[in-house]
Amino acid sequence: MSQNVTPEATSRRNFLKRFGVTVGAAGAVTSLGLLSACATDDDEMVTLLTTDGKTVQVPKSQMKVNLKEMEERGREGIPGKKFVMVIDLSKCRNARKCMRACQGAHHLKPEQHHINVLRMENDERAGFYYQPKPCQHCDNPPCTKVCPVDATFKRQDGIVLIDNERCIGCRFCIAACPYSARVFNWSEPKYVEGDENRVYDIELNVPQKKGTVTKCLFSADRLRIGKLPYCVSACENGVYWFGDANEDAVTNGTSKETIRLSTLLEENAAYTLMPELGTKPSVYYLPPKNRLFKYKYDEENDDWMKQHESKEGLES
Amino acid sequence: MSEIKKQNDDAIMEKIRKDLLHHLPTRPLAFKLWVGFLLTIIGVALWGYVIQFNEGLAVTGMRDYVSWGLYIASFVFFVAVALVGMLLSAVVGLLKQKWITPLSRIAEMIALAFVMMAGIIIVVDMGRPERLLNVFIYGRFQSPIVWDITVVQVYILISFLLLFLPMLPDLGIIRNHMKNDLPKWQWKLYNILSLGWVGTPGQYKIMHSTIRVLLILIVPVALGIHTVTSWLSAMTLRAGWDSTIFGPYYVTGAFVAGTGAVAVATYFIRRAYHLEEYITDYHFDKLGQLMVLVSLVYLYFNLNEFWVPAYKMKTADAHHIHTLFSLDGEYGVMFYLTQLFGLILPIIFGLFKRFRKPFPMMIIGVSLVVGAWFKRVIIIIPTLIHAYLPIQNVPESFHEYNPTGLEITVTLGVIAVAVLIVTILAKLFPVVPLWEIAEEKGVDIERNL
Numbered sequence: 026m027s028q029n030v031t032p033e034a035t036s037r038r039n040f041l042k043r044f045g046v047t048v049g050a051a052g053a054v055t056s057l058g059l060l061s062a063c064a065t066d067d068d069e070m071v072t073l074l075t076t077d078g079k080t081v082q083v084p085k086s087q088m089k090v091n092l093k094e095m096e097e098r099g100r101e102g103i104p105g106k107k108f109v110m111v112i113d114l115s116k117c118r119n120a121r122k123c124m125r126a127c128q129g130a131h132h133l134k135p136e137q138h139h140i141n142v143l144r145m146e147n148d149e150r151a152g153f154y155y156q157p158k159p160c161q162h163c164d165n166p167p168c169t170k171v172c173p174v175d176a177t178f179k180r181q182d183g184i185v186l187i188d189n190e191r192c193i194g195c196r197f198c199i200a201a202c203p204y205s206a207r208v209f210n211w212s213e214p215k216y217v218e219g220d221e222n223r224v225y226d227i228e229l230n231v232p233q234k235k236g237t238v239t240k241c242l243f244s245a246d247r248l249r250i251g252k253l254p255y256c257v258s259a260c261e262n263g264v265y266w267f268g269d270a271n272e273d274a275v276t277n278g279t280s281k282e283t284i285r286l287s288t289l290l291e292e293n294a295a296y297t298l299m300p301e302l303g304t305k306p307s308v309y310y311l312p313p314k315n316r317l318f319k320y321k322y323d324e325e326n327d328d329w330m331k332q333h334e335s336k337e338g339l340e341s
Numbered sequence: 342m343s344e345i346k347k348q349n350d351d352a353i354m355e356k357i358r359k360d361l362l363h364h365l366p367t368r369p370l371a372f373k374l375w376v377g378f379l380l381t382i383i384g385v386a387l388w389g390y391v392i393q394f395n396e397g398l399a400v401t402g403m404r405d406y407v408s409w410g411l412y413i414a415s416f417v418f419f420v421a422v423a424l425v426g427m428l429l430s431a432v433v434g435l436l437k438q439k440w441i442t443p444l445s446r447i448a449e450m451i452a453l454a455f456v457m458m459a460g461i462i463i464v465v466d467m468g469r470p471e472r473l474l475n476v477f478i479y480g481r482f483q484s485p486i487v488w489d490i491t492v493v494q495v496y497i498l499i500s501f502l503l504l505f506l507p508m509l510p511d512l513g514i515i516r517n518h519m520k521n522d523l524p525k526w527q528w529k530l531y532n533i534l535s536l537g538w539v540g541t542p543g544q545y546k547i548m549h550s551t552i553r554v555l556l557i558l559i560v561p562v563a564l565g566i567h568t569v570t571s572w573l574s575a576m577t578l579r580a581g582w583d584s585t586i587f588g589p590y591y592v593t594g595a596f597v598a599g600t601g602a603v604a605v606a607t608y609f610i611r612r613a614y615h616l617e618e619y620i621t622d623y624h625f626d627k628l629g630q631l632m633v634l635v636s637l638v639y640l641y642f643n644l645n646e647f648w649v650p651a652y653k654m655k656t657a658d659a660h661h662i663h664t665l666f667s668l669d670g671e672y673g674v675m676f677y678l679t680q681l682f683g684l685i686l687p688i689i690f691g692l693f694k695r696f697r698k699p700f701p702m703m704i705i706g707v708s709l710v711v712g713a714w715f716k717r718v719i720i721i722i723p724t725l726i727h728a729y730l731p732i733q734n735v736p737e738s739f740h741e742y743n744p745t746g747l748e749i750t751v752t753l754g755v756i757a758v759a760v761l762i763v764t765i766l767a768k769l770f771p772v773v774p775l776w777e778i779a780e781e782k783g784v785d786i787e788r789n790l
Contacts, residue, residue: 124734136405136735143733158730167578173486174472174479193475194398194468197486199408203578205728209408209468212399235397236468299729302578329734 092224096188099227099245102180107307108243109183110159110257111266111275111289114313117142117155118262118320119327126259131239132217132231135333137208139241140256144322153320154313157264159256160185160206160241161298161306168198168207177238183270183307184245188227189237198238203302207240253278262317270307350784357778358518361771364614365515366522371613372768379761386754389747390465398468400747406732407725407742411752412466413573414717418598419459419759420493420570421591421713425599426452426500427563431556433631440627442781443620443773447610448603449504454762455602456496456566462755485572492566499559504766505534506552510545510776513538514790527769539789567592574720580650580657581724590642594716596635597684601709604628608703610767619773622698629697632705636688643684660727665719671741672723679719683712 070082119142127139140159146152162185169177169185176192179185199207214233223232228245244254252258257265257278268275268286276283289295293311325331393400403410429448433441441448464470480487512535520528538544568588575587584590604625611620650658651666664670668677687705690696696705722742732740744752780786 136739138734141734143731145731171484171486171576173481173484173490174475175481176475176479191472191475191479192469193472194470195463195466195486196408196468197484197573199405200574200579200725201577203729205406205730205732208405210397211404212397238468304578330736 092190095224096190096227099186100178100180100188102182102184102245103248104181105271106182106248107270108162108248109268109270109275109286109307109309110162110243110254111286111295111309111311112157113264113266113293113311114154114156115311115315116262116264116317117157117313118318119144119155120261121329122259122261123157123256123265124329126255127241130231130244130255131229131242132215132220132233133208133239134215135330137210137239139206139208139239153322154316155320156310157256158204158206158298159308160243161204161304161308162241162243164305164307165303167201167203167302167304171197171201173197177240180245182248184243184248185240186227186242186245187230187238187240189230189234189239190225190227192234192237194236194238196238203299203304207238209238210235346785350779353782353784354514354779354790357775357782358514360618361616361773361775361778362515362519364768365519365527365771366524372764376761376764379757379764382750382757383754383761386751386757389750389754392747393465393751394470400745402738402742402744402748404739404742405735406728406739407722409466409721409725410742411718411744411748412462414721415714415752415755416459416462416466417570417591417717417721418714419455419462419755420567421595421598421717422602422710423452423456423459423496423500423599424563424567424592424595425603426503427559428596428599428635429603430503431559431563435556438627439781440624442777443616444603444607444624444628446504446507446770446772446774447606447767448599449500450763450766451599451602451606453497453500453504454759454766456493456500457762458755458759460490460493460497461758462752465751465755485569485576488569489566489573492562492569495562496559496566499555499562503552503555503559506548506555507774507777508770509535509538509548510540510786510790511771511774512536513540514775515771517789530769540787542787545787564592567595574724579724580655580727580729581661584646586642586645590639590646593635593639593642594713597632597639597687597709598713600628600632600635601687601706601713604632604702604706605710606763606767608699608706610772611699614767614772616773619778625699625702626694626697629691629702629705632702632709633688633691636684636691636709640684640688643680657727657729661723664723664727671726672719675715676719679712679715682708683716687712 072080072082075081121142123140124138124142127133128135128137131139133139140157142155142157144153145156162183164179164183166179166185169179172178173195174191174193176189177185177187177198194209196209199209210233213235216232220232225232225234226246228242228249230239230242233239244252244256247254253267253276254265257267260278263277263279265278266275266284266286266289267278268283270286273286274283275286275289289311290309295309295311297306297309401410401412426449429441430445434445464473467473476487476490480490482488512531515523515531516528516535516538519531523531568591571587571591574582575584577583607620607624607628611617647662647665651662654662664672665676667673670676687709690701690705696702726741776786776790779790
């Protein structure tokens with residue numbers, strides 16, 4: 026995946042290194058932001074923690090993360106890329122590490138799934154298999170078509186994002202999505218410490234906002250710094266391949282092995298979900314053949330909601 | 342004009358004025374109680390909405406799968422009822438049917454009130470109502486919602502003009518004759534609204550040609566508003582909505598709902614304001630015939646909408662059909678009751694002349710309107726319950742849709758506002774157009790009546 030680092034991402038990193046700060050208040054882990062350059066003399070100084078564990082004093086005005094700039098960058102996407110995901114169903118055993126990592130990263134409640142591992146049964150005689158279902162990041166997305174305010178949109182790198190600073194909460198996109206990939210913040214979202222003062226990151230969709238739609242973002246924030254998505258990295262069973270269709274290369278989230286996308290798809294008879302609807306998904310599935318694990322289904326213990334009633338803070 | 346003719350005309354006019362304007366200054370107890378009743382519902386609903394605004398839409402029964410509920414169903418219902426303005430005034434009126442004269446203003450009042458509430462309930466359904474202006478700032482013309490907002494606004498404007506312009510001669514009459522009978526503010530209101538109407542032939546000419554243009558214009562706009570409303574569903578890939586006949590299916594359904602609403606409103610307004618001499622059994626008979634006609638057309642579209650997918654039983658359609666057709670399906674009972682009371686029985690009763698009388702028509706109208714509302718629920722919600730992919734790893738409440746008391750209250754509140762608007766319009770303004778009645782009675786109306 027390291028070859029996926031864009032020049033833009035690299036220069037951003039250098040930029041941050043030059044200042045020698047991670048963005049965000051001391052102690053709090055926050056996402057990316059841009060520092061504005063000018064500082065005035067009578068500026069209040071803020072203590073920040075650097076990457077190598079030292080504290081530095083930085084004028085407060087430089088701390089400002091520019092929402093507008095982040096939104097523009099987020100809407101543009103990463104030039105020259107076409108992100109794809111390949112999900113190998115023969116390896117999924119419903120470990121749900123992806124779901125937990127995702128809900129943790131995006132500050133989601135247990136019932137809010139950007140990625141949901143479904144127990145699928147195509148035919149009674151064929152038995153069942155587990156199918157992780159993120160947003161399909163369609164090339165012909167039914168959801169972005171219907172949005173009245175351009176709050177959800179498709180970027181040049183193939184990712185479908187949502188701007189919850191603009192979303193009016195009409196939920197037309199939820200009705201339009203045949204994959205049920207979108208969820209809504211029906212009440213106050215789950216806040217993680219530090220969310221109150223945090224500038225909205227369109228590529229992470231954090232902080233979540235009441236009355237707006239949220240969905241899988243292919244972890245656009247991670248892609249910008251050349252990392253694999255949260256779910257892909259969290260999987261222990263090698264289910265996920267992620268990469269760039271333009272480079273024809275995908276990397277496995279577990280083994281970190283990088284291979285040709287076209288070969289992987291051809292050799293394994295890959296397919297997409299509901300191709301008859303003409304949505305042209307960016308997520309491919311490899312059939313659940315030669316399964317790595319014996320599937321078992323335990324109705325009691327596999328109940329996701331019950332797991333969350335019994336213990337809190339699963340997003341560790 | 343001969344003096345005898347003039348005296349004769351004046352006598353007729355005096356009777357018409359007495360019959361049709363007597364309710365303007367009065368505020369009887371029944372009226373006050375009715376308005377108070379509506380205001381109480383509206384007050385409770387407002388309180389409910391404030392809770393919803395603060396807590397979020399979680400206070401409703403909607404969740405991630407059934408993400409549209411009573412509000413959107415009621416939105417479709419409001420637009421449907423509002424279409425009657427176009428049906429009666431424009432379609433039937435342009436066909437030169439005289440019987441609509443005393444009914445057309447009631448139809449326009451209903452149209453205006455209900456289409457405004459269609460706009461309001463959309464805002465009630467929004468997760469972020471304070472961002473409404475985003476639709477104008479960032480509006481994209483690819484989205485059916487933007488089409489819908491555009492046509493709803495145009496329809497509100499034309500409906501208003503179609504209510505207001507034909508009322509100008511009446512307002513002139515009130516201004517001329519009722520200065521001493523009315524409270525000062527009320528007379529001033531008519532004085533301003535009459536826009537200096539004195540009834541010259543030139544004024545009538547402008548009014549007639551304007552109304553004619555509007556009557557023609559409202560036909561495509563009304564077709565547009567309800568077709569676009571149907572497209573909010575039909576433009577998606579969902580089984581149950583993914584239908585090519587949704588436009589005409591909605592439009593014909595709207596005519597049924599609207600005719601029912603006019604029958605109910607006309608019945609009660611006629612009783613309250615003693616208009617029996619002007620709105621007679623004949624008018625209810627004609628309205629009943631129209632009701633049967635539009636219901637038969639709607640029945641035909643229902644047949645196409647349900648029978649065609651039910652014959653083929655494609656997987657996703659089959660789930661939907663089972664939900665509706667099977668008595669143990671989630672919406673089976675509601676489906677059959679709705680089709681029975683909202684369509685079949687009204688057609689059967691409407692075929693007989695003895696049921697096309699005021700009281701039976703009112704009962705049929707109530708049945709049609711209530712049926713129409715439930716039909717909208719059946720169109721919107723069962724489709725959403727059956728997503729293409731299984732619903733898993735979510736709480737039990739996500740699998741179905743049970744509207745909360747608060748949601749029902751807020752919905753009733755918006756309906757109450759629509760009824761209140763009709764009530765107040767019918768109280769403040771002459772329900773039956775005086776000048777048109779006078780014209781029919783042979784009065785020379787081209788003067789300052």
